[in-house]
Amino acid sequence: MTSSDIIAMTGKYQMGNYTRHPVVFVRGEGTRLFDADGREYLDFLGGIAVALLGHAHPGVSQAVSLQVKNLVHVSNLFHVPVQAELGRLVSQSTTGGKVFFCNSGTEANEAAIKLARKWSVDRGRERAHEIVVAEGSFHGRTYGGLSATAQPKLHKGFEPLLPGFRTVPFGDAEALDAALTDGTCAFLIEPIQGESGVRMPPPGYLAEAERLCRARGILLMADEIQTGLGRTGSFLASERFGVTPDVVTLAKGMANGLPLGAVVAAEEVAASLGPGTHGSTFGGNPVCCAAARVVFEALRSPGFLDGVRLKGDLFAEGLREVAGRRQDIREVRGMGLMLAIEMDGETREIADRCLARGLVVNSTAGNVLRFLPPLTVSEGEIQQCLLILEESLPQGGRK
Numbered sequence: 229m230t231s232s233d234i235i236a237m238t239g240k241y242q243m244g245n246y247t248r249h250p251v252v253f254v255r256g257e258g259t260r261l262f263d264a265d266g267r268e269y270l271d272f273l274g275g276i277a278v279a280l281l282g283h284a285h286p287g288v289s290q291a292v293s294l295q296v297k298n299l300v301h302v303s304n305l306f307h308v309p310v311q312a313e314l315g316r317l318v319s320q321s322t323t324g325g326k327v328f329f330c331n332s333g334t335e336a337n338e339a340a341i342k343l344a345r346k347w348s349v350d351r352g353r354e355r356a357h358e359i360v361v362a363e364g365s366f367h368g369r370t371y372g373g374l375s376a377t378a379q380p381k382l383h384k385g386f387e388p389l390l391p392g393f394r395t396v397p398f399g400d401a402e403a404l405d406a407a408l409t410d411g412t413c414a415f416l417i418e419p420i421q422g423e424s425g426v427r428m429p430p431p432g433y434l435a436e437a438e439r440l441c442r443a444r445g446i447l448l449m450a451d452e453i454q455t456g457l458g459r460t461g462s463f464l465a466s467e468r469f470g471v472t473p474d475v476v477t478l479a480k481g482m483a484n485g486l487p488l489g490a491v492v493a494a495e496e497v498a499a500s501l502g503p504g505t506h507g508s509t510f511g512g513n514p515v516c517c518a519a520a521r522v523v524f525e526a527l528r529s530p531g532f533l534d535g536v537r538l539k540g541d542l543f544a545e546g547l548r549e550v551a552g553r554r555q556d557i558r559e560v561r562g563m564g565l566m567l568a569i570e571m572d573g574e575t576r577e578i579a580d581r582c583l584a585r586g587l588v589v590n591s592t593a594g595n596v597l598r599f600l601p602p603l604t605v606s607e608g609e610i611q612q613c614l615l616i617l618e619e620s621l622p623q624g625g626r627k
């Protein structure tokens with residue numbers, strides 16, 4: 229089958245909910261992807277922040293194949309060693325609470341929303357069911373996650389949504405102060421908004437949000453699905469902003485491409501999800517846990533996160549140098565290896581030109597180019613990305 233046959237077959241048999249680039253990938257290795265015609269690409273999207281250790285990581289492949297040979301699935305009615313160990317690693321590497329495993333980001337937020345409401349009811353505050361979220365947030369596509377996603381364009385055609393969400397402007401501590409009432413159980417926030425274009429919180433915002441929540445007995449819930457697991461150069465982005473959320477949601481690169489998500493909650497909060505309150509047939513599946521154990525061991529290995537920070541700084545510096553030669557780049561922003569440039573105009577065509585030159589990057593929020601490479605990316609690959617990027621920017625935008 230040729231690439232065009234494959235593209236035609238996808239179009240014929242699958243729903244049209246994705247806007248796909250006309251490229252067929254058949255293999256990956258580290259930061260490299262290879263298409264069906266044997267062309268090589270540098271992957272600075274990493275499957276949307278998923279390929280943390282790069283494609284076809286030998287340790288992950290080995291762990292997965294061993295686990296597949298031994299035990300694929302038994303359900304959560306039993307104990308499995310690799311899941312038990314991963315629970316320990318996730319708890320010890322993050323906020324130290326208790327873990328619930330699921331299969332995706334939206335499911336992790338779904339569980340966090342249920343947990344917040346149940347926790348409130350358990351404390352005798354039945355009426356405090358409201359969850360405050362930030363404008364421009366992205367928390368997933370299922371009804372809970374979508375209702376928490378404060379982007380009206382994504383709600384269109386899907387109403388009525390789940391009630392009980394209140395929206396505040398991202399980064400506005402005063403507005404948050406006014407929005408947290410007796411009816412609120414939680415504030416759900418992405419430390420850095422990913423899908424909205426790597427929007428950074430203003431200095432001190434998250435710490436102030438934590439203070440406001442603590443003062444009122446409201447849960448601070450961090451959606452670290454994109455920012456977590458080393459992406460910003462520490463295990464959680466919350467650490468980099470000096471806050472300790474009561475609840476954290478994780479997914480994306482947790483199992484380096486296999487479906488796995490998690491909620492980590494402070495022990496007294498986690499107690500609200502008692503027997504029968506929530507569950508998932510596949511959540512914490514042994515094969516995904518085996519892959520995730522390799523990811524967590526790598527993230528915890530000495531110097532790994534320092535390396536992410538160093539490479540992130542080098543990359544950001546390179547992007548600023550490119551921006552210095554242009555008049556159409558408004559801002560370079562981000563943290564660690566979650567970086568973006570905001571341009572004067574649309575970035576979709578730039579991403580297409582990068583792809584044609586063998587660089588995978590993502591256009592998001594209209595005028596933003598986002599970079600989410602594997603955390604194992606090399607300095608040489610970063611330099612190569614910068615060269616291709618600069619060649620792909622519009623001629624007219626040079627100074």
Ligand SMILES: Cc1ncc(COP(=O)(O)O)c(C=O)c1O
Pocket residue numbers: 276332333334335337366367368369418422423451452453454455479480
């Ligand atoms: C911050 C954040 N939350 C939730 C999600 C939803 O994750 P999933 O697509 O795995 O459901 C995403 C996905 O991009 C995300 O970036």
